[in-house]
Amino acid sequence: MCGVVGYIGKNDAVPILINGLSKLEYRGYDSAGVAVFDEEQKKINLCKTKGRIQNLQDKLYMSPLKGKVGIGHTRWATHGVPSDRNAHPHFSDDSKIAVVHNGIIENYMSLKEELEEKGYNFISETDTETVAHLIDYYYKSGMDILDAVFKVLERIEGSYALGILCRDFPDRIIATRKDSPLVVGIGKNENFIASDMPAILNYTRDVYLIDDNEVAVLTADSIKILNSDKDEVEKKIFKVDWDIEAAEKSGYDHFMLKEIHEQPKVVRDNLNSRLTDEGVVLDNICLGKAELEKINRIYIVACGTAYYAGLVGKYLIERVVRIPVNSEFASEFRYKEPLIDDKTLMIVVSQSGETADTIAAMRLAKEKGARTFGIVNAVGSSIAREADDVLYTLAGPEIAVASTKAFTAQVVSMYLITCHIALELGKMTKDEFLKIKEHMELLPSLVNSILTKEPALKRFMHKYIGSKNVFYIGRGLDYVVSMEGSLKLKEIAYLHSEPYAAGELKHGPIALIEESTLVIGIVTQEELFDKTVSNIRECKARGAKVLAIAMEGNTEILKYADDVFYIPRTYWMLTPLLANIPQQLFAYYMALGLGNDVDKPRNLAKSVTVE
Numbered sequence: 001m002c003g004v005v006g007y008i009g010k011n012d013a014v015p016i017l018i019n020g021l022s023k024l025e026y027r028g029y030d031s032a033g034v035a036v037f038d039e040e041q042k043k044i045n046l047c048k049t050k051g052r053i054q055n056l057q058d059k060l061y062m063s064p065l066k067g068k069v070g071i072g073h074t075r076w077a078t079h080g081v082p083s084d085r086n087a088h089p090h091f092s093d094d095s096k097i098a099v100v101h102n103g104i105i106e107n108y109m110s111l112k113e114e115l116e117e118k119g120y121n122f123i124s125e126t127d128t129e130t131v132a133h134l135i136d137y138y139y140k141s142g143m144d145i146l147d148a149v150f151k152v153l154e155r156i157e158g159s160y161a162l163g164i165l166c167r168d169f170p171d172r173i174i175a176t177r178k179d180s181p182l183v184v185g186i187g188k189n190e191n192f193i194a195s196d197m198p199a200i201l202n203y204t205r206d207v208y209l210i211d212d213n214e215v216a217v218l219t220a221d222s223i224k225i226l227n228s229d230k231d232e233v234e235k236k237i238f239k240v241d242w243d244i245e246a247a248e249k250s251g252y253d254h255f256m257l258k259e260i261h262e263q264p265k266v267v268r269d270n271l272n273s274r275l276t277d278e279g280v281v282l283d284n285i286c287l288g289k290a291e292l293e294k295i296n297r298i299y300i301v302a303c304g305t306a307y308y309a310g311l312v313g314k315y316l317i318e319r320v321v322r323i324p325v326n327s328e329f330a331s332e333f334r335y336k337e338p339l340i341d342d343k344t345l346m347i348v349v350s351q352s353g354e355t356a357d358t359i360a361a362m363r364l365a366k367e368k369g370a371r372t373f374g375i376v377n378a379v380g381s382s383i384a385r386e387a388d389d390v391l392y393t394l395a396g397p398e399i400a401v402a403s404t405k406a407f408t409a410q411v412v413s414m415y416l417i418t419c420h421i422a423l424e425l426g427k428m429t430k431d432e433f434l435k436i437k438e439h440m441e442l443l444p445s446l447v448n449s450i451l452t453k454e455p456a457l458k459r460f461m462h463k464y465i466g467s468k469n470v471f472y473i474g475r476g477l478d479y480v481v482s483m484e485g486s487l488k489l490k491e492i493a494y495l496h497s498e499p500y501a502a503g504e505l506k507h508g509p510i511a512l513i514e515e516s517t518l519v520i521g522i523v524t525q526e527e528l529f530d531k532t533v534s535n536i537r538e539c540k541a542r543g544a545k546v547l548a549i550a551m552e553g554n555t556e557i558l559k560y561a562d563d564v565f566y567i568p569r570t571y572w573m574l575t576p577l578l579a580n581i582p583q584q585l586f587a588y589y590m591a592l593g594l595g596n597d598v599d600k601p602r603n604l605a606k607s608v609t610v611e
C-alpha cells in the first residue's frame with residue numbers, strides 16, 4: 001500500500017525521488033520521506049514528515065538534501081500512527097543502513113525483542129525498523145552487505161518490497177521483494193527502483209519486473225539481479241507501452257473525473273479486438289469447448305469494486321450458461337476450505353493485480369490444481385504473471401483510489417466471458433450473440449450520452465447533500481449495481497450508505513428509514529420493476545427521498561421517485577455498466593460538495609498489498 005522509489009545516477013536524487021513519490025502517492029499518503037547519500041559528508045541524510053508529499057517538499061525546501069543516490073517512500077500506516085517518527089526511511093542505530101518498505105513484517109515483534117536484547121534502540125513503532133537493525137546486525141557481525149541482506153530475508157516473514165542504502169557502499173542501492181510489487185527501471189548511466197511504473201516513466205520505459213525473493217543490486221551503470229541462491233538471473237526487459245499522459249490529469253480537476261470520462265474509450269478498446277462475427281476472441285486464451293467441458297465449478301474471486309464486477313459475471317454466467325458460479329471475497333475465500341480441484345476454473349479480478357488477498361486466494365486455487373484466469377488491468381503485475389491465463393482490461397493506469405474505469409472494463413470482460421462460454425457450450429445461438437454484439441458495440445456512445453448529462457448529477461448533489469443515510473436498493477443485476485454505487489459513496493463522500501436487496505428491506509433495515517434518508521432505487525431490470533417499485537413506495541411512505549436510476553422511456557417511475565436519472569435503453573445484461581456511471585458521478589459530486597479529497601480519500605490506498 002506504500003510507495004517505494006529509488007534513484008542512483010549522475011543527477012540530483014531529490015527531485016527525481018519527489019517526482020516518483022508524487023506519482024505513487026495514490027498508494028498511501030499519510031507520510032513521506034527520502035534518504036540521500038551525501039558524498040561530501042560521507043553519510044546518509046534523512047528528511048521525512050507526516051502528511052502529503054507537499055509537506056515533505058516544504059521541509060526539504062527549508063533543509064535541502066543533496067546527493068545522487070537515494071530512496072523515498074510514501075506511507076499508508078500499518079504499524080504506528082502517521083507521524084514524523086513512523087515515516088520511512090528508517091535508519092539502523094548509527095545511521096549506517098537506511099530502509100524503505102512496503103508490506104508487513106509479520107514476525108517483527110519477536111525480532112524486535114531479539115534486537116533490543118542485543119542493545120538496539122527502536123525509535124519508531126514500525127515493523128520496518130526491525131529490518132534496518134537486523135541488516136546492520138548481520139553486517140557488523142562480519143558479513144558482506146549483500147550476505148547480510150540475504151540473511152535477513154531468511155529471518156523475516158510477511159510481505160515486502162525493500163529499498164536499502166548502506167553508508168559504506170554509496171555507489172549502490174539494494175532492493176528486494178516478496179508479495180509486494182517492485183520494478184527496476186533501466187536508464188542510461190542511471191537506474192531506478194519503484195513500486196509501480198508511473199514513478200519512473202518520466203525517465204525510462206524499460207524495466208525489469210522483479211520476482212519474489214529476487215535481490216537487485218543497482219549502481220549507476222549496472223543492474224544485477226540475484227535469485228535466492230545468490231545466482232545471477234537473466235531477466236527480460238519489459239517495455240512499458242502506455243503514455244505518461246495516461247497517468248496525468250490532462251486538464252481535469254481530479255483523476256477520478258478524468259477516469260470517468262475515459263470510459264467510452266475504455267469500453268471501445270476492450271471490445272474492438274475481441275468481438276467478431278464468429279464469436280469472442282479472448283486474446284490468446286485457450287478456453288474452448290474441450291477445456292470448458294472439463295470444468296464443473298467456477299469461482300470468481302476478488303475484493304471491493306472488483307468483487308462487484310465479478311458478481312455481475314456470476315449473475316450473467318448462471319443466467320445465460322446455466323452453470324453454478326461462486327462469487328467470493330478473496331479475503332474470505334481461504335477460510336472456507338473451498339472445494340477446489342483440477343475441474344475448477346478460478347477467475348480472479350483485480351485492477352492492480354497486486355491485491356494481497358486476491359493473490360493469496362489465486363495461489364491456493366493453483367496449488368489445489370485449479371485453472372486460474374486473471375482479469376487484470378496492471379500489465380506485468382503479480383496476478384498477471386502468475387495466473388494461467390490473463391485477460392487484460394485495457395483501462396490504462398487508474399490513479400484515483402476510487403475505481404471507476406477499471407470496474408467498467410471488468411464488467412465488459414464479464415460480458416465477453418459470458419458470451420464466450422455460452423457460445424462454446426452451445427448455450428447461446430449465433431443469432432442471439434450477434435444481437436448482443438450489436439448492443440455491445442453501441443455501449444461507448446451510450447456511455448458518452450450519459451456523461452453529457454453530468455450537470456444533472458451535480459444538481460442532485462446540491463439537493464441531497466444533507467442526507468444522513470443513503471440506501472442503494474435494487475433486485476437482480478440492479479442489486480449488484482447498488483453495491484458498487486454504495487461503496488463509491490462511502491469511499492469518497494464518507495457518507496454512511498448501504499446497498500440492500502430491495503426485497504430484504506422490510507426484514508429489518510426499513511426501521512432505519514426516516515426523513516433524512518436518501519434511497520437510490522435502481523430499476524433497470526424491467527421484469528423486476530413492479531416489485532422494486534413496491535419497495536421504493538415503502539421507503540417513500542416512511543419519509544425517505546428517492547432518486548431512481550431507470551431506463552429511458554420508463555415514465556411510470558416518475559410517479560414514485562423524487563428524481564429520476566435515465567440511462568439509455570439497452571439489452572438487459574448491459575444495464576449494470578450504464579447504470580453505474582451516474583452512481584460514479586453522484587459519488588464524485590457528493591465528495592466534492594462535502595469538501596473531501598476525491599482522489600485520495602482518508603484511510604484508503606489504491607493498491608491493498610497487505611492482507
Ligand code: M6R
Pocket residue numbers: 303304305306307349350351352353354355358401402403404487488491606607608
Ligand atoms: O486492485 P484491485 O482491483 O484488486 O483492488 C480491489 C479493491 O481494493 C478496490 O476495488 C477498492 O475496493 C477500490 N478502491 C474501490 O473503489
